[in-house]
Amino acid sequence: MRDRADDIALFLKHFTCELARKHGRKAPVYSVTAKNLLKRYQWPGNLRELRNFCERMVVLMAGQNVQPENLPIEICRGYEQTKRVGFVLPKGGINLTELESDVIRQALEMTGGNRSRAARLLGISRDTLLYRIQKHEITA
Numbered sequence: 001m002r003d004r005a006d007d008i009a010l011f012l013k014h015f016t017c018e019l020a021r022k023h024g025r026k027a028p029v030y031s032v033t034a035k036n037l038l039k040r041y042q043w044p045g046n047l048r049e050l051r052n053f054c055e056r057m058v059v060l061m062a063g064q065n066v067q068p069e070n071l072p073i074e075i076c077r078g079y080e081q082t083k084r085v086g087f088v089l090p091k092g093g094i095n096l097t098e099l100e101s102d103v104i105r106q107a108l109e110m111t112g113g114n115r116s117r118a119a120r121l122l123g124i125s126r127d128t129l130l131y132r133i134q135k136h137e138i139t140a
Contacts, residue, residue, distance in 0.1 A: 005039045011047065012038060015054035023055075026063035034066050041075045052120045059110055059121060101136040104129070108138070 012030065020027035030038070043049055053075075057066055068076055107118040119129040 008039050008043070008050065009035055011050055012054065015051045016058060019051075019055050019058045020062070023058055023062075025058055028057050028061040028064050028066045030066045031068070033068050034071060037068055037071060037075055052123070055117070056121055056123075097136070100132065101138065104132055104136065104138060 012035070016027045016030075045052070053072070057070075061070060064070075103122065104118070107121045108115070111117040111121065115129055115133070116126050119126040122129065124132075
């Protein structure tokens with residue numbers, strides 16, 4: 001895909017429309033800057049990575065305008081992000097185990113309990129998700 005950057009916009013539109021219909025959600029709209037960053041990204045996972053990205057955007061940004069600050073950090077690398085703060089660790093810290101458990105529960109809820117889709121949303125393999133579900137004793 002790195003040799004066919006112009007095709008990324010076509011695939012982006014195709015996957016976004018297809019997945020919006022599949023999930024029964026309104027497709028997000030990508031800003032010009034976001035599209036340019038997506039074209040510039042190398043996509044090491046090829047079309048599968050792009051499709052997974054589109055699915056995340058459909059679920060998390062349904063009907064919204066996707067800006068550079070809504071894109072994953074690896075896609076924005078090298079782009080001046082003055083508005084993006086990212087996650088800031090509170091001075092009192094966090095309970096990482098609780099946070100991981102909560103995020104997994106949210107992903108499962110968003111996908112109606114579909115573990116494969118939940119794993120894609122989280123950017124992990126299904127096996128990793130199953131391991132973490134068992135680790136946190138999450139019941140579906």
